[in-house]
Amino acid sequence: MANLETEIEVTKDRKLYNWMQYFWSNYSVVFAFIVLFIVASIASDHFLSPLNITNMLRQISVIGILAVGMTFVILIGGIDLSVGSVLALTGTIVMASQVDFGTSIFTAILFGLVAGALIGVINGVIITYGKIAAFITTLAMMTIARSTALYYADAGAIAGSNMDYRAIGNEYLFGIPIPVYIFAFVVVIAFILLEKTTFGRHIYAVGGNSSAAHLSAVPINKITIMTYMICGLTAAIGAVIETSRLNSVSTSSSGSMYELDAIAAVIIGGTKLTGGQGRIIGTVFGILILAILSNIMNLLNISPYIQGVVKGAIILVAVLLQKRS
Amino acid sequence: MILEMKRITKRFGSVIALDGVNLELAKGEAHALVGENGAGKSTLMKVLAGVHQPDSGEVILNGKSVDISSPAESQMLGIAIIHQELNLIPYLSVAENVFLGREPKNLGFVDYKKMRKDTKALLDQFGIELSPRSLVKDLSIGERQIVEILKALSLNPEILIMDEPTAVLTDKETEKLFELIDLLKQRNVSVIYISHRLPELKRVCERLTVLRDGKWIKTDVLEHFSEHDIANLMVGRELEDMYPPLPTKFGNEILRVEGLTQNPNFQDVSFTLKEGEIVGFAGLIGAGRSELATAIFGGDPADEGIVSLKGQQVNYKNPIQAVKGGFGFATEDRKQTGLILDMSIAQNITLPNLRKYQRVGFVNRKLEKADIQKQVKNLNIKLHSVNQPVKNLSGGNQQKVVLAKWLVANTEIFLFDEPTRGIDVGAKREIYHLISNLAKEGKGVIVISSELPELLGICNRILVMHNGRISGEFNHEEATEQQLMKKATGL
Numbered sequence: 001m002a003n004l005e006t007e008i009e010v011t012k013d014r015k016l017y018n019w020m021q022y023f024w025s026n027y028s029v030v031f032a033f034i035v036l037f038i039v040a041s042i043a044s045d046h047f048l049s050p051l052n053i054t055n056m057l058r059q060i061s062v063i064g065i066l067a068v069g070m071t072f073v074i075l076i077g078g079i080d081l082s083v084g085s086v087l088a089l090t091g092t093i094v095m096a097s098q099v100d101f102g103t104s105i106f107t108a109i110l111f112g113l114v115a116g117a118l119i120g121v122i123n124g125v126i127i128t129y130g131k132i133a134a135f136i137t138t139l140a141m142m143t144i145a146r147s148t149a150l151y152y153a154d155a156g157a158i159a160g161s162n163m164d165y166r167a168i169g170n171e172y173l174f175g176i177p178i179p180v181y182i183f184a185f186v187v188v189i190a191f192i193l194l195e196k197t198t199f200g201r202h203i204y205a206v207g208g209n210s211s212a213a214h215l216s217a218v219p220i221n222k223i224t225i226m227t228y229m230i231c232g233l234t235a236a237i238g239a240v241i242e243t244s245r246l247n248s249v250s251t252s253s254s255g256s257m258y259e260l261d262a263i264a265a266v267i268i269g270g271t272k273l274t275g276g277q278g279r280i281i282g283t284v285f286g287i288l289i290l291a292i293l294s295n296i297m298n299l300l301n302i303s304p305y306i307q308g309v310v311k312g313a314i315i316l317v318a319v320l321l322q323k324r325s
Numbered sequence: 326m327i328l329e330m331k332r333i334t335k336r337f338g339s340v341i342a343l344d345g346v347n348l349e350l351a352k353g354e355a356h357a358l359v360g361e362n363g364a365g366k367s368t369l370m371k372v373l374a375g376v377h378q379p380d381s382g383e384v385i386l387n388g389k390s391v392d393i394s395s396p397a398e399s400q401m402l403g404i405a406i407i408h409q410e411l412n413l414i415p416y417l418s419v420a421e422n423v424f425l426g427r428e429p430k431n432l433g434f435v436d437y438k439k440m441r442k443d444t445k446a447l448l449d450q451f452g453i454e455l456s457p458r459s460l461v462k463d464l465s466i467g468e469r470q471i472v473e474i475l476k477a478l479s480l481n482p483e484i485l486i487m488d489e490p491t492a493v494l495t496d497k498e499t500e501k502l503f504e505l506i507d508l509l510k511q512r513n514v515s516v517i518y519i520s521h522r523l524p525e526l527k528r529v530c531e532r533l534t535v536l537r538d539g540k541w542i543k544t545d546v547l548e549h550f551s552e553h554d555i556a557n558l559m560v561g562r563e564l565e566d567m568y569p570p571l572p573t574k575f576g577n578e579i580l581r582v583e584g585l586t587q588n589p590n591f592q593d594v595s596f597t598l599k600e601g602e603i604v605g606f607a608g609l610i611g612a613g614r615s616e617l618a619t620a621i622f623g624g625d626p627a628d629e630g631i632v633s634l635k636g637q638q639v640n641y642k643n644p645i646q647a648v649k650g651g652f653g654f655a656t657e658d659r660k661q662t663g664l665i666l667d668m669s670i671a672q673n674i675t676l677p678n679l680r681k682y683q684r685v686g687f688v689n690r691k692l693e694k695a696d697i698q699k700q701v702k703n704l705n706i707k708l709h710s711v712n713q714p715v716k717n718l719s720g721g722n723q724q725k726v727v728l729a730k731w732l733v734a735n736t737e738i739f740l741f742d743e744p745t746r747g748i749d750v751g752a753k754r755e756i757y758h759l760i761s762n763l764a765k766e767g768k769g770v771i772v773i774s775s776e777l778p779e780l781l782g783i784c785n786r787i788l789v790m791h792n793g794r795i796s797g798e799f800n801h802e803e804a805t806e807q808q809l810m811k812k813a814t815g816l
Contacts, residue, residue, distance in 0.1 A: 197686045198679045205676055208665035215624050215662050216677040216730065217648035276667050 028321055029270050029285045036292050044299040054177055060291040061179035062238040066258055067265040068190045069234030071283045072227040074266050076207045077275025078134040082141035083235040087255030089145040090116045091239035095158040095249045105165050113236045120232020124225030149251040159248035169245030179241045190280045207275030265290055268318040327352045327515050333382035335368055342368040344539045355516040357526045360536035361559050361749035366519050370486050374406045375399035403483035407474050407490055415462035420444040422461055423476045447475050466493045467610045486517045492747050495609045503528055521749050523552040537561050560751045567754050568782035569761035576600030579769040580738055585630030590616035591793040598769040605784030606773040607809045613793040614773045615657050618740045622654040623647040648677055653731030657742040663727040666716035671697045673715050673726055678734035700729040721752035738769040757783050777806045791815040
């Protein structure tokens with residue numbers, strides 16, 4: 001009897017151990033977040049103030065939404081360098097529709113979203129059917145999108161006059177900024193797509209081994225194009241929030257370098273750059289880690305010029321830790 | 326004894342991979358290491374290669390107890406391993422691959438001249454017609470295996486470990502390999518030889534060690550055992566007939582291929598397949614058989630010709646159409662084209678047919694789970710959980726997962742490419758019976774194999790391909806190994 005009981009004990013222990021190992025390998029980024037959160041709360045009294053927290057959340061919403069789209073693309077083993085420029089171009093489309101063509105806010109947003117998705121589809125088609133590497137295709141799209149926006153507005157800004165449009169980026173609902181709701185909504189949709197649907201399963205298959213996926217009747221081209229479409233769409237959603245915040249778009253600086261922050265968040269969140277492995281939850285925590293870092297450094301009056309060093313170091317440490325586990 | 330491994334135990338989490346295993350190796354001996362998949366052969370060799378460190382036990386090399394903590398150390402101790410998986414770099418030349426990491430240097434620069442000369446010397450010794458300058462990506466899988474062997478030999482090892490070295494070799498290449506092993510033995514090199522091909526063992530080895538379920542079973546002189554005895558020792562029970570009775574009841578013609586051509590892989594291939602029939606494809610590596618199957622399946626469509634399913638021309642442009650039409654294709658290379666290694670067993674099994682479990686785009690996991698459990702039981706797949714990554718399974722069990730993929734799909738025509746490559750007798754027998762049962766259910770089955778006994782054992786008809794063309798066709802009754810080989814080599 002005693003023997004049997006110890007055996008059961010052992011299996012229980014093992015189960016717990018296995019579970020912990022699973023948890024660590026999948027969610028080590030969550031621990032990192034908790035540690036950072038505690039450190040930040042101790043380091044500065046202002047950190048936990050509701051105003052600081054809500055501000056921080058609003059600031060990360062745009063990059064966060066881009067990072068969600070980027071997660072899809074990186075999961076299939078791709079990359080999208082164009083999202084920052086696409087944000088500028090779709091932002092230009094949204095503002096220009098209202099200002100130069102007098103459309104309603106709703107129609108303007110719709111134009112922006114459709115344009116974002118369309119650019120994503122173009123990226124995807126060139127990558128799949130044109131067989132050009134994602135890095136090159138989206139690098140080209142990055143300059144094309146930016147240049148188109150710059151040309152349209154003579155490298156200037158387009159400011160809106162309809163004050164209602166400002167609501168999206170500036171209003172609160174139950175004390176929480178609207179962009180945070182949009183970010184949360186995008187995350188939930190992405191989670192459902194990746195975890196619960198055929199589409200999600202196919203994404204992991206294409207990223208894991210595209211030739212095996214092809215011979216397992218997975219429509220790899222369609223899946224690839226759709227992930228880039230999602231990525232373009234998230235860039236356009238980001239553009240709406242970004243332009244609504246100031247009710248204007250700056251064709252030269254809007255979205256500049258956002259792609260790198262989005263990629264950083266995805267990588268910190270544990271998604272493999274080679275594709276096939278990663279979770280949307282990881283990306284969310286990745287973006288939260290980046291947000292807390294820059295927030296606490298600002299609160300502690302650390303020179304912005306040195307902040308990049310810390311951020312870069314964190315990216316390296318995050319990836320090193322994931323390699324370990 | 327040059328090597329003694331004593332009471333080696335190795336655990337992975339809750340799994341005991343090796344449980345007090347012994348192995349001894351004499352100087353200049355070729356020692357066969359046999360056992361079913363998952364018996365612990367590969368793990369034991371990885372201990373020797375410094376990849377795994379044992380939890381307990383002792384390794385004695387030349388009379389001294391050693392601690393092999395890394396592959397580099399293993400190499401230094403004179404142990405070289407030829408891996409089952411090919412570890413070559415496709416865009417480097419043969420010479421560069423052979424000397425990878427140990428490039429001869431001259432004033433700090435790589436001495437390519439010497440590298441090529443040394444490689445050429447090795448090639449000549451092996452009697453292999455291969456240029457040291459050829460890129461590995463342009464070589465056939467058999468030639469790559471030879472490069473892998475050369476790589477190990479260039480280290481001048483005292484102990485050479487060969488893990489299924491002949492799995493992808495043609496008969497001619499295999500015989501050359503055996504001659505080379507004879508030569509090595511004369512030079513006092515000891516060889517540990519792992520193979521599932523029992524007939525080879527007697528040609529090559531003097532003694533054998535049998536492992537089963539991570540335990541040491543027996544070490545003895547090979548002469549004392551028949552192939553049948555060895556198989557029984559491996560499986561641990563009396564093995565009944567290896568091959569099931571041939572299918573006898575055929576239905577209508579289900580598949581017709583006419584004049585199928587894909588340059589430069591195959592030309593003008595025509596054949597038919599009936600419901601309930603098993604048709605085999607024999608041939609050498611590079612004869613175009615895998616390419617033919619891939620083309621029929623729409624993986625890489627043919628240039629010309631007609632593929633008809635039940636009288637209707639189909640000519641699939643992609644695998645999605647083929648799967649809808651009722652085709653299933655178990656590819657020859659489960660790691661490269663058969664499985665998504667990071668995904669779970671369950672997710673791999675349902676991948677080709679995910680739409681079956683889909684409700685408005687969502688995967689219904691309950692429906693999915695029922696089918697998966699059924700196949701795991703049906704195929705006797707050994708696992709801890711269907712949610713574990715498929716990469717953690719042994720080769721035979723991975724192969725069963727590949728088959729399971731097409732069993733849950735509504736497959737009418739099965740294309741099996743090397744369905745038993747690198748798996749043990751027990752699993753092979755299970756797969757033969759499975760194939761036979763599929764035929765009994767009225768499915769059409771095509772089996773591509775480089776193992777002639779297997780084709781002779783299970784196929785109603787055997788087609789032989791040589792240089793991309795069908796060079797012969799035999800009924801089961803009239804086919805012999807000699808005839809098949811003659812046609813395969815184009816005589």
